[in-house]
Amino acid sequence: MLRQSLQPETVSGLEWLQAFPQIDSTNRYLLDQPGPAPGCFQVVLADYQTAGRGRMGKSWRAPPASSICLSVAYTFQSRQSNLSSLCLATGVAVVRVLRELQVPDVTLKWPNDILVNDAKLGGILIETRSATGANPIAITGLGLNVDLAGASAEDIAPDRAGPITDLRRCVDSLPERATIVALLIDALCGALRRYDAQGFAAFIEDWNRSDWLRGRHTAVDTAAGRIAGAAAGVDADGALQLMTQEGRRSVRSGSIVLPVPASAKP
Numbered sequence: 349m350l351r352q353s354l355q356p357e358t359v360s361g362l363e364w365l366q367a368f369p370q371i372d373s374t375n376r377y378l379l380d381q382p383g384p385a386p387g388c389f390q391v392v393l394a395d396y397q398t399a400g401r402g403r404m405g406k407s408w409r410a411p412p413a414s415s416i417c418l419s420v421a422y423t424f425q426s427r428q429s430n431l432s433s434l435c436l437a438t439g440v441a442v443v444r445v446l447r448e449l450q451v452p453d454v455t456l457k458w459p460n461d462i463l464v465n466d467a468k469l470g471g472i473l474i475e476t477r478s479a480t481g482a483n484p485i486a487i488t489g490l491g492l493n494v495d496l497a498g499a500s501a502e503d504i505a506p507d508r509a510g511p512i513t514d515l516r517r518c519v520d521s522l523p524e525r526a527t528i529v530a531l532l533i534d535a536l537c538g539a540l541r542r543y544d545a546q547g548f549a550a551f552i553e554d555w556n557r558s559d560w561l562r563g564r565h566t567a568v569d570t571a572a573g574r575i576a577g578a579a580a581g582v583d584a585d586g587a588l589q590l591m592t593q594e595g596r597r598s599v600r601s602g603s604i605v606l607p608v609p610a611s612a613k614p
Contacts, residue, residue: 353530374419375489383485433548433586441539455560467513568602
């Protein structure tokens, strides 16, 4: 039983865990539930999502039973006025699990992609809600490719540019699915509690060590337009730092564009 494989620290705050063979969206399911008590978790996982999605409404169509679809709801014990860096913090937690599983060359692409050898292995979607005067509830959704069975990037993410990979291709021996899931639940729950207590400061060094973009010339499409420059890590709030022709710029939200034309490089 999955619950019995979890660490005692996780179980102590786990209100419930539900698993589905199929669901529209694990994040959506949790968003529709009454949230957990402060400092506690609710977890849902599925073998297949019929309406899985990524940031900014992008689609994700992994074949049934090919991926881990996992979401964790957590109610913060503190008010947390800024949760913009939570996606980065949970990414650090997932990378630690993958390295424990001997996955080589794992990196993080701002703000939410998990890469192995430059190919996307997974992604994270954070959604939040709160009632007036109440502490925020964060829904952390993780999609991790396990065995895509030959499906192409165009089949899975038609609106994404770039290669896609899975765990089967990254390790010599693929662990049991339940083992991977338990490690990920423990890691995400631990990261949420740590973020609650210490904020992004507890994660920023690990993030910058895993930063796939650092030093690369890139561009970000933002609501105010495209910003191009050399990536220089993230700041204390998780904003991407770009060294542009006009100087350092902080980008809090947007979509990465690669490669950048030579004429746009600083």
